[in-house]
Amino acid sequence: MDAGILFVKDLAVVMVVAGVVGRVFQRLGLSVVVGYLLAGILIGPRTLPYQLVEDTERIQILSQVGLVFLIFSIGLGLSFARIQRLGLSVIGATIIGAILVLNICRLFGxxxxxxxTQSLFLAGMLMVSSSAIISKVLEELNVAHHRSSQMALGITVLEDVVAIIMLTLLTSLVRVDAAEGATLWKTLGTLSAFVxxxxxxALLILPRLLxxxxxxxxxxxxxxxVAACVLLVGYVGVRAGFSAALGAFILGVIIAGTRFRDEIERTFESLRSIFGAVFFVAIGMMLDVKLxxxxxxxxxLTTALVLVARPLATSMGLVAMGNSVRxxxxxxxxxxxxxxxxxxIAQLGVMSGAVPDSMYAVAVGLSLTTAVIAPVLTRHSESMSHWVERHEPRVIRNWTEFYHDWLEGLAGRRNASLLWQLTSKRILQTALQxxxxxxxxxxxxxxxxxxxxxxxPDWLVPxxxxxxxxxxxxxxxxxxxxAIWRNIDALVMILVEGATRTNPRRARLRPLIQTAIKTVVxxxxxxxxxxxxxFGPSLLWALGIVAGILAFLGAVFWRRFVRWHSRLEIEIRNRIRLAATPATAKGIPESLVEREGWDLKIDEVTLPPQSDYAGKRILDLGLRQRFGxxxxxxxxxxxxxxxxxxxxxxxxxxxxLLLGTETQLAEAEEFLRKTDEVVNPETFEDLTTEMITVPADSPQxxxxxxELNLVNQFGVQVCGIERGQExxxxxxxxxxVxxxxxxxxxxxxxxxxxCRGYFEP
Structure with a gap:
């Protein structure tokens, strides 16, 4: 039979079995991904006495395309604006949790x-949670609105980023066949530069292309x-020594910050579903049931490790970022x-020979066991958190409270520090440059x-x-x-100014200190x-010639280079601002902001809890009449x-989301942020229930x-009345009364x- 026809038949078998088994798992309330894995096991070459899929190699090749589109779709769900909304607390907790899981897995290994290498692969597998299963469990238990659930959903989104980083690092380490510290640090540096x-x-080219x-x-x-761009960037990631998933993920994140996200997401939804299913079925086909x-x-054993390591690491990360233990x-x-x-990650390790085939069994087994146990743990999480809080040693509790107070004070001092405000963004900008x-x-x-x-080597001349x-x-x-030198020059000037501000000889010291620091830099x-x-030592003279030519060009065309860099920097900043603005991330037309000749911008203003305008209609505010x-x-x-x-x-x-000019938006923001002068510090945790006895001679x-209207007068609600035996x-x-x-x-x-005093005679 023709090879093309055989491939069509094999693909049909994959789709049919994946659809049937996936539907069964969906009815059981389990993840369809686990169903796809089981479907792959059933039709794999090591399960049945006869082979349903004859050309497994082509299915594996097709699964790599599925991986690229799957990662691209994950990136589409994570824009700069969404990362910004998650906040520093969730981002920091995700990083700390990943580091703790890494070290726990190293100790376990x-x-x-x-x-x-085996320990690193295990850590990569355990660092990532299933956002699909977690969101489904939280919704079924009707606790998705709780603050702890919102933090969990934020962390599971960011763990996809952690997974991409781990996959990329592990791909690089497998290729160099080493996991030593020097290689790891070199890989991290190269990865950061590539990203x-x-x-x-992508910020400069992609929005224009779209x-x-x-x-x-x-x-x-x-x-x-767009599909060509996804595959091409994936190929570039591989050629750069990383995973194809890295480029596809970054492209998805960039597109998620544009107004084309919804259209592209709908278009690629079918591709993701088909190729994603093929990818997970192909993983199952590689697993031996006997294994x-x-x-x-x-x-x-690894399931027990997950049940201890993941909750412990994530909880410690959240506490470290200032959240309560409960x-x-x-x-x-x-x-x-x-x-x-x-x-x-397990597939990468097994196919490269870095880990034994048993890691496949571990990955599939962990997915099954944790998918079954997750609803039970989430259902009892409140009682378990109360138990932990009650039995927390007093010493740890006191240190935690002291640490949280110190964090609040540190945040206040950082926000109040003029030096921090002047240097923080410039330091980050210099690092990125x-x-x-x-x-x-x-x-x-x-x-x-x-x-x-x-x-x-000797083209034209030696x-x-x-x-x-x-x-x-x-x-x-x-x-x-x-650009780097200009930023460093500005940083040195600011730091020296702050260091010598109170010195009586600052006029003489400043130029000396600035010159010394610039020389070192x-x-x-x-x-x-x-x-x-x-360049090697024998070619240093060629480097000297190039450096001389560049120094001459830099001196002659310095101003032009500065102007060109300034325009490029402004363009990149605008791209990042547009990608991070809520307007583009939520479907508000980005063309309003990008339209040339129109000085229109979209900004976000959050109404404070004690806002004077809470409960009022948009018509009552009169923003267009007041500010335009x-x-x-x-x-x-x-x-x-x-x-x-x-x-x-x-x-x-x-x-x-406000639309207007920069001046109009600034005036409207100041207007909307107006709050009541009296700030109520009470929260839900201060609510309590008590009994009030009505005296016989009460005027009420x-x-x-x-008529008493106790809710409006005192903020107190009558839930019940005990009158004799009734x-x-x-x-x-x-x-x-x-x-x-x-x-x-x-x-x-x-x-x-x-309110009690109100009833007194």
Missing amino acids: LMMGWSA VFLVFM RYLSRHSTLELRTIV LANNWWLVL EAVRAGLSLTPIGEFSFV ILFASAMVLFANPVYQWLLRRVG NGTIIVFWTVFGVVFLAPLI AVVMSVWLLVLLP CSIVGIDRQGHLIANPAASDALFPGDKL IGKTLA RILIPSGTER EPGDQLFVLGTHNKIQE
Whole structure:
């Protein structure tokens, strides 16, 4: 039979079995991903006595395409705006939790006698939770609105980023066949440079390309071009020494910050579903059922490790970021299900020979056991967190409270520090520019080697290839180099100004200190470039010629380079701002902001809890009449109201998307942030229930509850009345107060005391 026909038949078998088994698992309330894995096991070459799929190699090749589109779709769900909304607490907790899981797995591997590479692969598998299972369990238990559940959902989203990083690092380590510290740090540095370079290039090119395609092509052509970009960037990631998933993920994140996200997400949904199913079925086909049976003890042991390590690491991360122990434990217990990325990491390790085949059994076994145990742990998370809080040693509790107080004080001092405000963004900007420049040099090296193979080293003149190539590259490289030096110059000036502000000889000291620091920085930058450039000692004279040419060009065209860099920097900042703005992330037309000749911007303003305008209609605010700007959207607890009506009311915590000029937005923001002068510090935790006895000579006797209006007067609600042997639950407003009534009231203790005095004669 023709090979093409056989492939069609094999693909049909894969789809049919995946659909049937996936449906069964869906009816059982389990993840369909686990069903796809089981489907792969059933039709795999090691399960049945005869082979249902004849050409498994082609299915494996097709699964790699599925992996790229699967990772791309995950990136589409994680924009810069969403990362920004998650907040520093969730981001920090995710990082701390990942580091703790890594070290716990290294300790576990040491006890098991495993190699460092095996421990790293286990850590990569355990660092990731299943967002699909977690969100489904939280919704079924009706606890998704709890703060601990929101933190758990935020962490499971960010763990996808952790998984991409681990997958990329493990791919690099497998290729160099080493896991030593020096190789790891080198890989981390190269990875950071590659990511920054790819993000900058995508921010500059991709939005323009998508705008052009939206105006001059059909949906079919746009889909083809975007799919080509995804595959091409995945290939670039592989050629750079990393995983194809890295490039696809970054491309997805960039597109998620544009107004084309929804269209592309809908278009690629079918591709993701089909190829994603093929990918997970292909993973199952590689698993031997006998291997799972022979390693049952290892599956149980690693399951116990997951049930301890993941909740412990996540809880400690959340506590370290200032959250209470109770909420941290509840969130940690919700994050036990192992994610889909675990299979990808296990597949990489087994296919490369870095880990034994038993890791496949561990990944599948962990997915099954944690998917079953997760609902039980989440259902009892509240009682378990209360137990942990009650039995927490006093010493640990006191230290935790002291640490949280110190964090609050540190945040206050950091926000109040003028030096921090002046330097923090510039330090981050300089670091990103250094990574971008490093990536330029790293990518130039393979191009240089290719050119050497094509024309030889002595093109035109002896060592002419070296001189010509690196001179041309150096002209392009001067722009980021000048940008780095300008930022460093500004940082040195600010720091020296702050250090010598109170010194009486500051006029003489400042230039001396600035010159000394700049000299040290110049030496460090020279060493940095020498480490990156591919020159040996015998070719240093060629490097000297190139450096002389670049110095001459830099001196002559300094101002032009500065202007070119400034325009490029402004463009990148605008791209990042647009990608991070709620407007583009939520579907508000980005074209309003990008339209040339129109000075329109979209900004987000959150109504404070004590806002003067909470409960009022948009019409009552009169923003357009007062400031000339409009509310084009409202983000209410994650639900977007696009183009709200003038009669829509506003509530505390609403995120208003305002459209207007920069001046109009600033005035409207100041107006909307106005709050009551009296700030109520009480929270839900201060609410309590108490009994109020109505004296026989109370002046309120005979009045109805509606006439007393205790809710508006004191913020106290009458939940019940005990009158002799009779109890009236949730009394109506027509119920009258009689002598000796016991009022069962709800409110804060202070408000209840005020209300008690109201009934006194």
